[in-house]
Amino acid sequence: MDTFLEALAALLLVLGSLMSLIAGIGLITFPDLLSRMHAATKPQVLGFLLLFAGLIIHLRSWGLIPVFALAWGLQLLTAPVSAHMIGRAGYRTKHVAKETLHVDELKQVISNHSQTTGTTAAVPPAKPAQNDEPEST
Amino acid sequence: MIEIAVWIGGVMLALASIACLWRVFKGPSILDRVLALDVMLLIISSALCLDMALNRHTDYLLFTVVACTLGFIGSVTVSRFVSDQRNA
Numbered sequence: 689m690d691t692f693l694e695a696l697a698a699l700l701l702v703l704g705s706l707m708s709l710i711a712g713i714g715l716i717t718f719p720d721l722l723s724r725m726h727a728a729t730k731p732q733v734l735g736f737l738l739l740f741a742g743l744i745i746h747l748r749s750w751g752l753i754p755v756f757a758l759a760w761g762l763q764l765l766t767a768p769v770s771a772h773m774i775g776r777a778g779y780r781t782k783h784v785a786k787e788t789l790h791v792d793e794l795k796q797v798i799s800n801h802s803q804t805t806g807t808t809a810a811v812p813p814a815k816p817a818q819n820d821e822p823e824s825t
Numbered sequence: 826m827i828e829i830a831v832w833i834g835g836v837m838l839a840l841a842s843i844a845c846l847w848r849v850f851k852g853p854s855i856l857d858r859v860l861a862l863d864v865m866l867l868i869i870s871s872a873l874c875l876d877m878a879l880n881r882h883t884d885y886l887l888f889t890v891v892a893c894t895l896g897f898i899g900s901v902t903v904s905r906f907v908s909d910q911r912n913a
Contacts, residue, residue: 698830701878705834705841708868712844715861721854728860731867739874740889746827746878752886759890766897770863773904774856781907783854 693745700742707735720788721778725771732767736760831879835872842868859903866896 707730714727740756778784779794786792845868848861870892873885 694826697878698826701827701830701875702833702837705837705871705875708841708864708871709837711864712841712868715848715864716844721856721860724848724857724860728864731864731871735871736867739871743874743878747881747883749883752883755886755890759893762890762893762897766893770897770900770904773901774860777904777907778854778856781854781856783856 693748697742697746700738700745704731704735704737704739704742707731707738711735721783722775722789725774729767729771732763733760736763827878831875834875838868838872838875855903855907859900863896863900866892866899 711727711730714730715724718724718727737760740752740760744750744752744756775784786795842865845861845865849858849865852858852861870889873889877883877885
């Protein structure tokens with residue numbers, strides 16, 4: 689049992705570090721901001737979970753579980769918010785390469801909004817001729 | 826057994842931090858850089874977890890909790906700054 693727990697802790701630590709390595713490789717190889725954001729979230733949630741689980745199992749200190757739950761809950765709450773802010777800023781400042789997107793739902797929303805209200809949004813409305821994606825709604 | 830795991834994990838974290846630094850150096854926009862630095866902070870707290878497992882102590886536990894919040898505040902602040910910079 690003791691050997692099994694040791695092996696499990698070692699495996700979890702290696703897997704948690706592997707998530708960081710995957711994020712690093714993704715940051716190097718992926719072409720634009722949105723796909724890099726996809727790679728960067730791997731160590732934030734799963735890698736953190738694996739590393740802390742390995743640490744708790746290795747130390748056999750089950751009293752650490754509330755601290756870990758607090759840290760992981762904070763991570764789960766804050767990671768989507770920061771990803772949303774980065775994606776929003778990237779969309780507004782033209783750092784997102786729009787030609788690599790298959791579906792751009794936000795473009796449709798902004799175009800509809802500026803047609804109904806007559807105001808210019810932060811992103812200029814798209815020309816209807818470019819809209820070759822078949823929209824279901 | 827835990828020594829081997831920490832060695833393997835440490836090599837992986839070192840490679841990942843080199844990749845992040847390359848993206849910080851190369852990154853075309855400030856958003857790419859802040860994303861890479863966010864991953865860098867997580868790599869640092871992962872390395873502290875590995876050190877705690879190897880030396881059997883829990884001294885750095887508070888830092889890993891604080892690092893979550895720090896990374897969040899940093900990336901949100903820089904994103905707001907980028908947005909306002911364009912509107913101004």
